[in-house]
Amino acid sequence: MYAPLRYYIVYLISIVTRFFPLPTKTGIIRIGNPNENSPVLITCNYRLTVEILKKELKGQNLYLLVANSNGINVWCAATGGHFTNHDIISVLKTSGIAEQVDHRDYILPQLSATGIEPRIIKGKTGWNGRWGPTYANQIPNFLSKHTDFTQNQVKFQTSERIELACAWAFLMSIFFFIIIVWFSLNLAVVTFVLSWIITLTIFFTFPYYESFLKNQKKLFYFEKGKLLVELAFSMIFITLIFVMDTQLSLLTFEKYILAGLILLMVVIVVTDMKGMTPTFKSDLHEDRLFTIKIHQDQCTGIGDCELVCPRNCFEFVDEVEYITIPRIDDCVQCGACIVQCPEDALYFKNSKGEIIQADIIRKYKLNLLGKRASKACNCTVCKITT
Numbered sequence: 001m002y003a004p005l006r007y008y009i010v011y012l013i014s015i016v017t018r019f020f021p022l023p024t025k026t027g028i029i030r031i032g033n034p035n036e037n038s039p040v041l042i043t044c045n046y047r048l049t050v051e052i053l054k055k056e057l058k059g060q061n062l063y064l065l066v067a068n069s070n071g072i073n074v075w076c077a078a079t080g081g082h083f084t085n086h087d088i089i090s091v092l093k094t095s096g097i098a099e100q101v102d103h104r105d106y107i108l109p110q111l112s113a114t115g116i117e118p119r120i121i122k123g124k125t126g127w128n129g130r131w132g133p134t135y136a137n138q139i140p141n142f143l144s145k146h147t148d149f150t151q152n153q154v155k156f157q158t159s160e161r162i163e164l165a166c167a168w169a170f171l172m173s174i175f176f177f178i179i180i181v182w183f184s185l186n187l188a189v190v191t192f193v194l195s196w197i198i199t200l201t202i203f204f205t206f207p208y209y210e211s212f213l214k215n216q217k218k219l220f221y222f223e224k225g226k227l228l229v230e231l232a233f234s235m236i237f238i239t240l241i242f243v244m245d246t247q248l249s250l251l252t253f254e255k256y257i258l259a260g261l262i263l264l265m266v267v268i269v270v271t272d273m274k275g276m277t278p279t280f281k282s283d284l285h286e287d288r289l290f291t292i293k294i295h296q297d298q299c300t301g302i303g304d305c306e307l308v309c310p311r312n313c314f315e316f317v318d319e320v321e322y323i324t325i326p327r328i329d330d331c332v333q334c335g336a337c338i339v340q341c342p343e344d345a346l347y348f349k350n351s352k353g354e355i356i357q358a359d360i361i362r363k364y365k366l367n368l369l370g371k372r373a374s375k376a377c378n379c380t381v382c383k384i385t386t
């Protein structure tokens, strides 16, 4: 049941510890008064996700099935190989949900499409999966319309940017405070406050410099756009500390140390700004610089790719009866479309002509460095990825 106080406590803890897993129990949660015909929704066991769902589903009658994702949110867990077919099969078979409902249908979060394959789960359990919306607050509308959701698109809204900023600010402010406080308490306090101001400003103003961070086509770490953004933010904050000279009561050498720290903090936050947004792909690893391609002769126009793409890159063209990718520049290379295509008609290709085929995308998930090196489940019991 949704409890506001618990929700806000979990929310605050989750925001500042966002880079760390925060697991909750797996199994069935009854929302409202569900019966044998009620929908079954599956989600991950990241505590904040479960609390958000309880809040947004208030007033509904359904079963929420929490599957193991090692306490990580849906998109990160599915893309990184922590939320797999195995986890869905396991929760469907062991939670007792089969005794609660007469049907065999379940709804998956759209962002789990990078790692979960309903076709395989159907073969192993007899349960039919379909894709739900991207965001929890869209679920009531999705359920009332009894239709597939075709307008899935991740955004990077102000609230999401502030949440991410808090996670960065929390880590950086504590880290720098602990180191600097041994030398100067005043400098440590100023650095602590500045860490929060810098990080919040960089994330909050993202829409104003977004155009400088366009997805690039080839590997070039020190791209002009990123350097300009870093330079601009550094200059603003360094100027600020010199303007506020008297109020900050810093010694001359402390001001120069602080200027260096500002530069360091700006570079830390901006270096992989693209990778932190859901609207760009990271450019920190060459493996992420591939482009989505289609074998048009293999495409049957079923449209699973369109349904799961979090960037709305695809469009079905009636005249030719196959899918096209008109918004290819919006692709964040998540791989969901490749994983879900039943005809293996999609693949990644880079500027050197190297290709990553569907079987590799399904088998190897992205590790923390953005490299496709983390193996998805291949346990001998379910033989899911073999």
Ligand code: SF4
Binding pocket: 294, 298, 299, 300, 301, 302, 303, 304, 305, 306, 322, 323, 340, 341, 342, 343, 344, 345, 346
């Ligand atoms: S999922 Fe595959 S077969 Fe279906 S429309 Fe997309 S590319 Fe074509």
Ligand code: SF4
Binding pocket: 292, 308, 309, 310, 311, 312, 313, 330, 331, 332, 333, 334, 335, 336, 337, 338
């Ligand atoms: S087109 Fe790009 S963003 Fe869309 S599902 Fe495929 S890989 Fe992901």
